[in-house]
Amino acid sequence: MTDQLEVAALHRIGSASPQKRERYSFDFVVNGVSLFEATQAFKYDMCGSLSNPQFEREEARQINSRTAAMLTSDVPVGGHRVALFVCPECGDFACGAITARVSRTELGVQWSDFAYENGLDTASKLGLGPFEFEWAAYLTEIERSKAD
Template sequence: MMDQLKLAALHRIGETNPPKLERHSFDFIVNGVSLFEQTEASNYDMCGSLSNSQFEPELAGRINGRTAAKLTSDAPIGGHRVALFVCPECGDFACGAITALVSRTERGVRWSDFAYENGIDDASKLDLEAFEFQWAAYLSEIEGSKTD
């Protein structure tokens, strides 16, 4: 049985003291469960790697196409690591990111080997099962982030 992916709005409330940017991004809901919660990305004060164009059109225009390509058309058979949740202030990998190995399969696309990474320290593996999504439904959901 294939896993189901949906994008859901994810909102980080801004603050003035200490200064924190307000961010509108997307959570990845897999089989009805928040990946933001499963990975404990909130413990690292992260946001989704896809911006919500309804609230952040300029940022979404700059990053969603590139991120969506990494999750879809650029995903090789052997896979590559893709940031799912990132620093809400700068999106820089060095601030830390929740990543997954994204790879194409015969039936669709697979997310596996979830980890917290920052490019300096060894990756910290997260205890999550792999997910495999049917290609057409997955592509439609990810591509929708560019216009939502």
């Protein structure tokens, strides 16, 4: 049996004091469970690595194609790490990111080895997954994030 992936709207409310940028991005929901919640990305004040083109068209055009490619067509057989949740101000890995190893499988794609990383400290494993997604359904869901 394969896992089910959905992208769901994720909203970060902005403020003037302290200065916080409002962001509209996507959460990844696996089998009905929010990964934003399960990874506790909210504790790090993160947003999704994919911008919601309905509200952030320019950001989505700049970011989503590259990130979607890392999640789909650019996945090597051995896999690579992909940031799922990032700093909402700059998206810089050094600010911290929730990542997963994304690998191709016979059925489609697998997400495993979830961790909090910042490029300086040893990655903190999060104990989630692995999740395996059927290719066609997975691709359709990731494609929903792209801007027109």
